[in-house]
Amino acid sequence: MSENFAAFLYLVSGVLFILALRGLSHPTTSRQGNLYGMVGMGIAILTTLLLAGPSFGGLVLIVLGIAIGGGVGAVTAKRIAMTAMPQLVAAFHSLVGMAAVMVAAAALYAPEAIGIGTVGDIHAQALVEMSIGVAIGAVTFTGSVIAFLKLDGRMSGKPIMLPQRHLINIALGVALIALVVAFAITQSHVLFWLIVIVALVLGVLLIVPIGGADMPVVVSMLNSYSGWAAAGIGFTLQNLALIITGALVGSSGAILSYIMCKGMNRSFISVILGGFGGESGPAGADDLGDRTVKQGSAEDAAYLMKNAGRVIIVPGYGMAVAQAQHALREMVDKLKDEGVEVKYAIHPVAGRMPGHMNVLLAEANVPYDDVFELEDINSEFAQTDVAFVIGANDVTNPSARDDKASPIYGMPILNVDQAKTCLFIKRSLASGYAGIDNTLFYKDNTMMLFSDAKKMVEDIVKALAD
Known part of the structure; x- marks a missing residue:
């Protein structure tokens, strides 16, 4: 193969990589973007092999290496849980x-x-x-x-x-x-x-x-x-x-x-x-000082959302760990059947990597039109009946907005505390990944739902069906 033709093929693969990045910028085109990337990489690998012209023995070693690496990658991609995707990306880096x-x-x-x-x-x-x-x-x-x-x-x-x-x-x-x-x-x-x-x-x-x-x-x-x-x-x-x-x-x-x-x-x-x-260690029930927490049940949550006009759901890492996205989609479908308007609000750093929550919701076939970024939906919380937070801790902490002494002061948050009622699913009152106590837990309009996220959502689905 001539060097000029090889340069042309490399340029083609480069264009495909650019198209791949463009495709990955939106969920509806992400599959096409991945396809462009795979084709581009295939062209680049074949071009390199043809240009180098390795000996038969060298070619065997190269093909063997590709087979082993590709096999490990395929098995890993097949088995990896979405909750482990951030650490998998770090490992690949x-x-x-x-x-x-x-x-x-x-x-x-x-x-x-x-x-x-x-x-x-x-x-x-x-x-x-x-x-x-x-x-x-x-x-x-x-x-x-x-x-x-x-x-x-x-x-x-x-x-x-x-x-x-x-x-x-x-x-x-x-x-x-x-x-x-x-x-x-x-x-x-x-x-x-x-x-x-x-x-x-x-x-x-x-x-x-x-x-x-x-x-x-x-x-x-x-x-x-x-x-x-x-x-x-x-x-x-x-x-x-x-x-x-x-x-x-x-x-x-x-x-x-x-x-x-x-x-x-x-x-x-x-x-x-x-x-x-x-x-920091979890804040237990005996460690609240003069603060109080309002605790509710799946039935309470079902009643509040069933009678709401608008509900905004805020997913976080707790949803990912519990693999609750499919149950959440079922809950939303039932609420929509009752005439409730439901939207999803995604914070830019929710989860452990960019786009983590978007991928999980897409896995559960949540319509892309129902999912909104922080800057597009934050103003709607004040007119919302119920904000349903499922494991999103630090990105909903009002301290980032109200407490100048807080280490996270100034970080944009989802203003879930401005909704009429905030339902918050969490296993305990433990701090989030940032290690900072969430003052949202103790607000008058917050109802804590202490449970595994998937189990709680499944119980809410049952209560909605009754």
């Missing part, structure tokens, strides 16, 4: 980062294979590209591993604050830059692996201080890192498809991180430099 490290190492030890020079005499430009790609890849790997452990509950979501952590990070950053410069001059293999080690440590130290409330931003940020790592290695390999793909992922991840930070009223720098909140 770590693989992209490690792949960048391994490819850079291969280029260092066999530069003749990709035409960037010989061992000990690699082109200066390639050395810079290689070192930047491997540094970003290593940071992405360990940072994503820590994010996975936090999201999967294998590590505490509480921020781990090391003494003088900012100075340590600055020192490591300066050391990383110095090592990159020294490596570009000397081409020392020892310096290459020192870059890897320093970047791996920096990836851990950047993520461990970040608390659970900021984890959605971390996921999108690591997505951006993985893209830039791929782009850096793409320049080293002189692979146009990898450069285009990496740049698309890196830029889109950065834009998404900005949008997420805006949705949380947080600056991107403040998230990177330390996070906020942490875990």
Whole structure:
């Protein structure tokens, strides 16, 4: 295959990747977007194989690797629960980062294979590209591993604050830059692996201080890192498809991180430099002081919603954990049969990653026209009879709007407390992922429904049928 034709095919795959991103921007076109992405990746892989022209033995190894990786990916996609999707994404980001490290190492030890020079005499430009790609890849790997452990509950979501952590990070950053410069001059293999080690440590130290409330931003940020790592290695390999793909992922991840930070009223720098909140113990019934909680039953909730004119449902991570979306859809269908107007309100950072709630509702075949973002529906709560909150804690906390001393003050929330009645399904009065007590629980118009989300919704469905 000629290089010109290969460049054309890479351009075609790049266009398909752009169309994939565009398709993924809306639920109705997301399937088509995924298809574009798969076709584009298929073209890129086949083009690379035909251009490289590997030997029969090499081709067998490549096909075997694709089969093993594809098989693992297919089985994982088949078995993974939607509640575990955020940590799966973080895990995949770590693989992209490690792949960048391994490819850079291969280029260092066999530069003749990709035409960037010989061992000990690699082109200066390639050395810079290689070192930047491997540094970003290593940071992405360990940072994503820590994010996975936090999201999967294998590590505490509480921020781990090391003494003088900012100075340590600055020192490591300066050391990383110095090592990159020294490596570009000397081409020392020892310096290459020192870059890897320093970047791996920096990836851990950047993520461990970040608390659970900021984890959605971390996921999108690591997505951006993985893209830039791929782009850096793409320049080293002189692979146009990898450069285009990496740049698309890196830029889109950065834009998404900005949008997420805006949705949380947080600056991107403040998230990177330390996070906020942490875990706190649950507030039990004997630990309320002079505050009181109004507790209700499934029958109470069914009666209130059945006689309401308008109900707005606010899903959160509690719904995801309980897998209550299908029961929720059944409940909404019954309410609509009674003539009740029902809408869904989605906060930009509900769940553990962007779009988490939208995907869960789509899984239950909730009509897209019934689902509204915060800025489109927030003004309607004041004219709503019942706000039905199912496991969405931090994004409904009035402290973010009313308490200047609160760590989450200024974060946009769904104004569920402005509805005539707020029904809140939760297992206990424990704080949310941000580790901050929710003052909504103690308001006069709030009725707490203490139960597993799925069981409570199923009981409400039964009560509506009576």
